[in-house]
Amino acid sequence: xxxxxxSPLCSGLVIPGLGQIINQEIKKGILLLAGVFxxxxxxxxxxxxxxxxxxxxxxxxxxxPALFIKRFISEDSLILWLLLAAASxxxxxxxxxxxxxxxxxxRTGDME
Numbered sequence: 001x002x003x004x005x006x007s008p009l010c011s012g013l014v015i016p017g018l019g020q021i022i023n024q025e026i027k028k029g030i031l032l033l034a035g036v037f038x039x040x041x042x043x044x045x046x047x048x049x050x051x052x053x054x055x056x057x058x059x060x061x062x063x064x065p066a067l068f069i070k071r072f073i074s075e076d077s078l079i080l081w082l083l084l085a086a087a088s089x090x091x092x093x094x095x096x097x098x099x100x101x102x103x104x105x106x107r108t109g110d111m112e
Contacts (some may be wrong), residue, residue, distance in 0.1 A: 003102035011098040016091050019098025023105050034095050039090065043083045050075045 002050030003023055011019030048071040 003105045005102070006097060007102040008095045009028040012091070016065050016094035017096060020101065021100060023101040025101055028097070032090065036087065036092050039087045040082055043080065043087070046083065050077060050080070055059040 007019030007022045009019075010022055011017065011032075015033065016036050017029040020026075020029035020032060050072065053075055054068055
């Protein structure tokens with residue numbers, strides 16, 4: 001399969017950075033993988049803090065789902081949105097870069 005097709009599919013559908021590794025851009029691929037991992041961990045930690053705050057604020061009240069959702073929505077989620085935007089941009093960059101790198105590799109005959 002041509003790298004121009006395989007590498008963006010792997011970066012887009014499996015994990016960002018895998019397409020770069022397929023294109024023999026190992027350092028760039030590892031940096032993208034590390035970036036995705038760091039953003040994912042930061043997102044999970046922040047989400048955990050928001051859920052914990054929503055749960056803790058309602059311990060004295062009855063555990064109704066509607067009240068939990070109301071408290072969850074009232075928490076500051078700007079950082080979550082910023083992390084999601086950063087991950088989306090990283091994903092988009094990974095797919096486009098993998099496609100362009102695959103085209104270059106296909107043109108130069110640098111296929112396995």
